[in-house]
Every structure is written in structure tokens, then in C-alpha cells.
Amino acid sequence: MTTVCVHGIGYIGLATAALLANGGYDVVGYDPDEKLVERTRDGNPRTTEADLREFVCDALDAGFEPKTEPVQADIHIVCVPTPLDDETKRANLDYVESSGRTVANLLREGDTVILESTVPPGTTETFLAPILESSGLVAGADFHLAHCPETVLPGNIVHELVHNDRIVGGIDDASTDAAIALYEPLVEGTIHRAPDATTAEFAKLAQNAYRDVNVAFANEVARLAHDYDISARSTVELANSHPRVNVLQPGPGVGGHCLPIDPYFLGHESDDLDLILAARRVNDSMADYLVDRLEEELGSVTDARIAVLGVAYKGNVDDARHSPGYHFADRLVTRARLAEGSAAEAATDGGLHVDVRLSDPHVDDERLVSLEDALRDADAMVVTADHDEYRHLDPDSVSSLMAGRVVVDSKSVLDPSEWAAAGFTYLGL
Numbered sequence: 284m285t286t287v288c289v290h291g292i293g294y295i296g297l298a299t300a301a302l303l304a305n306g307g308y309d310v311v312g313y314d315p316d317e318k319l320v321e322r323t324r325d326g327n328p329r330t331t332e333a334d335l336r337e338f339v340c341d342a343l344d345a346g347f348e349p350k351t352e353p354v355q356a357d358i359h360i361v362c363v364p365t366p367l368d369d370e371t372k373r374a375n376l377d378y379v380e381s382s383g384r385t386v387a388n389l390l391r392e393g394d395t396v397i398l399e400s401t402v403p404p405g406t407t408e409t410f411l412a413p414i415l416e417s418s419g420l421v422a423g424a425d426f427h428l429a430h431c432p433e434t435v436l437p438g439n440i441v442h443e444l445v446h447n448d449r450i451v452g453g454i455d456d457a458s459t460d461a462a463i464a465l466y467e468p469l470v471e472g473t474i475h476r477a478p479d480a481t482t483a484e485f486a487k488l489a490q491n492a493y494r495d496v497n498v499a500f501a502n503e504v505a506r507l508a509h510d511y512d513i514s515a516r517s518t519v520e521l522a523n524s525h526p527r528v529n530v531l532q533p534g535p536g537v538g539g540h541c542l543p544i545d546p547y548f549l550g551h552e553s554d555d556l557d558l559i560l561a562a563r564r565v566n567d568s569m570a571d572y573l574v575d576r577l578e579e580e581l582g583s584v585t586d587a588r589i590a591v592l593g594v595a596y597k598g599n600v601d602d603a604r605h606s607p608g609y610h611f612a613d614r615l616v617t618r619a620r621l622a623e624g625s626a627a628e629a630a631t632d633g634g635l636h637v638d639v640r641l642s643d644p645h646v647d648d649e650r651l652v653s654l655e656d657a658l659r660d661a662d663a664m665v666v667t668a669d670h671d672e673y674r675h676l677d678p679d680s681v682s683s684l685m686a687g688r689v690v691v692d693s694k695s696v697l698d699p700s701e702w703a704a705a706g707f708t709y710l711g712l
């Protein structure tokens with residue numbers, strides 16, 4: 284039986300390991316995080332996606348072994364984090380480097396190494412290959428090496444893992460063949476053969492930058508529509524009746540640990556980011572824009588009590604990385620401080636000058652309070668994630684808790700006429 288060692292069993296690695304184990308491969312999932320390994324081994328994986336939980340439990344029954352030690356294997360799959368360095372806006376490849384060294388120590392002639400982490404163009408060939416070659420083996424000649432980017436959508440991972448198309452790019456044809464042979468029996472989507480690993484890396488980043496740019500377009504349209512005092516939601520719906528137009532939905536900004544990061548990777552060895560950087564700026568500025576809208580209504584946010592509903596980066600997920608909700612809360616605090624003094628004072632001022640109550644039914648964080656505590660005596664309610672729970676909020680019950688009657692619905696989850704009928708000033712995007 285073909286043996287596989289998946290390096291990193293976080294969100295992507297765990298699902299990939301489970302897919303392979305359920306498909307008949309002999310799979311070890313190596314992760315240095317002892318707690319993660321223990322709870323995964325106990326059938327309690329760190330996920331709120333019910334079908335992923337079941338998928339992992341099936342994999343454990345099929346022999347999948349989570350371990351804190353890596354093992355030799357015919358195929359090594361690297362699924363480690365690739366965060367963005369906030370200062371330099373460059374990819375931090377430290378985890379890829381250390382994982383590469385681990386694999387180099389285990390590598391045997393004829394093995395295959397697949398990098399699934401999202402990386403800047405050129406990483407597989409010019410960064411990972413030399414690290415693996417410290418084993419004394421030569422990439423292409425002695426072992427196969429390919430990039431196979433992951434494109435699953437959080438919230439729908441098990442379905443997309445099987446049904447999405449895949450892009451596979453090896454450092455040579457034999458490497459591409461070896462990687463395709465691994466996924467082919469398990470995947471129902473089409474497997475696309477990239478001309479090389481760098482093209483596969485680039486294509487993955489282009490997909491995420493494309494989506495980020497398109498959300499930025501929707502956000503700009505929403506801001507323009509407001510200037511004409513018309514509804515962006517209706518505008519987008521009408522514009523999308525054209526057969527070749529599909530404007531996305533405006534929102535409080537773009538979160539998660541892919542879309543706000545991956546577009547910068549495209550500029551790793553190039554100065555030519557322009558539109559893509561502008562889109563990043565537009566999306567990041569949505570939090571300030573929402574504070575502006577709130578100030579237009581409240582006069583000032585200083586000393587206001589604001590209930591922020593939803594700190595997950597999008598609806599019905601528990602992930603709060605690069606969360607628009609938290610970003611909005613930070614901008615509220617900064618604005619309230621600025622109103623109290625100079626920018627220099629604001630930077631050092633420990634006082635808050637605004638009472639921000641954060642709430643989210645999906646996220647586990649000690650800063651969060653219950654929905655009722657967030658809304659009690661609040662001057663305004665701001666929805667920043669499209670959780671299903673918020674679609675069913677009853678305006679009369681909310682009204683009985685709040686002091687003010689202002690609602691900002693940045694994700695279009697509420698019915699504007701229903702909230703207006705209950706006496707609220709409804710601010711949408």
C-alpha cells in the first residue's frame with residue numbers, strides 16, 4: 284500500500300489526510316502541536332464543520348494516524364502555514380523551510396514531495412527544492428517534487444475537496460505525473476496539468492486576487508451608490524441581470540487568512556502590483572467607511588455603546604483571522620480616541636472612549652459577550668458577519684433591549700423594511 288505522510292494537520296492538512304485515508308492510502312498526519320494531535324486521535328478534530336468531523340472519524344477508522352513524529356513515506360505532503368509578514372508584506376516561509384528540512388531527513392530515492400501550502404511563485408523550485416536536496420538527493424532525478432494548491436472553501440470543505448478541479452504543476456513531467464496519480468482516484472473535479480510548479484503557484488494566487496479585486500469592486504459600487512442615495516443591494520441585483528456581469532456582494536471588508544494575504548504574494552518578486560494593491564486598500568478601508576456611516580447618524584461615536592455582531596471572518600464559520608468585525612471594532616476605538624485628542628495622544632491613550640460590545644455565536648474568544656449583553660442599552664447595532672442566526676433577529680425584541688434605534692447591516696442579512704417598521708434607522712451597504 285502507498286504510504287503518505289501529511290506534514291501539518293491543521294485545517295487543510297487534516298482534510299487532505301482524511302481524503303487520502305478514506306481513499307485507501309496508508310496515512311500518517313504529522314503535526315508538532317501535541318494537543319491538536321491528541322484530540323484528533325481521540326476523534327475530536329478542531330472543526331465546527333459536522334461533515335468534516337465525520338470524514339475525519341471515518342479516516343481514523345480506516346487507519347489514519349495523527350502523530351507528533353514524522354515518518355518515512357512514499358509521498359510527503361506539506362500543508363504548513365504561510366502567513367504574511369505584516370511589515371514587509373512578504374510571505375513568511377519559515378514553516379515551509381522547517382518542514383522541508385524534516386522531509387529532507389526522511390527522504391528516500393523514488394519518493395514524491397507535494398507542497399500544498401499557498402506560496403509565492405517560484406517557491407517550490409527555488410526555495411523548497413534546495414532544502415530537500417540537502418538530503419543528498421536531487422530533485423527530479425532522485426525524487427519527484429510538485430505543487431498542488433488547495434482551493435477548498437471553508438464551510439464547504441468536504442464537498443469541495445472531492446469536487447473542485449485541481450491544478451498540479453511539477454518541477455518536471457514525471458513529478459507532475461506522480462502528483463496526478465495520487466489525487467486522480469480521489470477527485471471528481473478535473474485535474475489540470477500546469478506547465479510547471481511556478482505556474483501552478485501563480486494560478487492559485489491569481490484566483491484569490493481575482494476574488495479580492497471583485498469584492499473591492501462591489502465595495503466601491505456600494506460607496507458610490509450611497510453618494511447617490513440609492514440602495515447598493517438593488518443596484519448589484521439589477522446590474523447582475525446582464526448575462527456577462529456578476530458583481531459580488533459588498534461587505535465590511537475581506538477577511539480570512541487567504542484573500543487578504545495571497546494577493547501580496549503575487550508581488551513577492553515583482554513591482555507590478557497596482558490594481559491588486561488598490562483592491563486591498565479599498566477592502567481594508569471598509570471598516571473606516573462603516574465608522575463614517577455610523578458617525579453620520581450618531582453625530583460621533585465617542586462615548587457611544589456599539590454592539591458588533593459577528594467577528595468570524597464570514598458567515599457560519601468559527602475562524603476570526605483577519606476578521607472584519609474585529610477590524611471595525613479597532614477603528615471605532617481609534618476614531619473615538621482621535622475625537623478626544625491629537626493623533627499622538629490617541630496612540631498612547633489607554634482610555635477607550637467608546638463601549639464596543641463584541642458578540643459571535645460561532646467564535647470562541649474571551650472578549651466576546653452574549654447577544655443580549657451586547658445589545659443591552661446599545662446606541663447602535665452593527666452586523667459584520669452573515670451568520671444564519673442574525674437573519675432571524677426579531678427587530679421588536681432587539682428594540683426592547685437597545686437604547687438607540689440605529690442598525691448597520693453591512694452583510695445585508697436583515698430586511699430593511701421590517702427594521703424600519705420597528706422604528707430603526709437602517710443603514711445598509
Ligand SMILES: NC(=O)c1ccc[n+]([C@@H]2O[C@H](COP(=O)([O-])OP(=O)(O)OC[C@H]3O[C@@H](n4cnc5c(N)ncnc54)[C@H](O)[C@@H]3O)[C@@H](O)[C@H]2O)c1
Pocket residue numbers: 290291292293294295296313314315316319362363364365378381382385399400401402433434435436437540541
Ligand atoms: N484554510 C484555508 O481555507 C486554506 C485554503 C487553501 C489553502 N490554504 C493554505 O494551506 C496552508 C495551511 O493552511 P491551514 O489553514 O491548514 O493552516 P493551519 O494553521 O490550520 O494548520 C497548519 C498546521 O501546520 C502545523 N505545523 C507548523 N509547522 C509545522 C512543521 N514544521 N511540520 C508539520 N506541521 C507543522 C501547525 O501546527 C498547524 O496545525 C497555508 O499555506 C494556507 O494558505 C488554506
Ligand SMILES: CC(=O)N[C@@H]1[C@@H](OP(=O)(O)OP(=O)(O)OC[C@H]2O[C@@H](n3ccc(=O)[nH]c3=O)[C@H](O)[C@@H]2O)O[C@H](CO)[C@@H](O)[C@@H]1O
Pocket residue numbers: 401433434435436437490491494498531532533534535536537538539540541542596597598607
Ligand atoms: C477564489 C476563492 O474563492 N478562494 C476561496 C477563499 O476562501 P474564503 O473563505 O477566504 O473566501 P470567501 O468566501 O470569498 O470569503 C473571503 C472574504 O470575502 C468576503 N466576501 C466574499 C464574497 C462577497 O461577495 N463579498 C465579500 O465581502 C467574505 O465575507 C470574507 O470576509 O480562499 C481560500 C484559501 O485560499 C480558497 O481555498 C477558496 O477557494
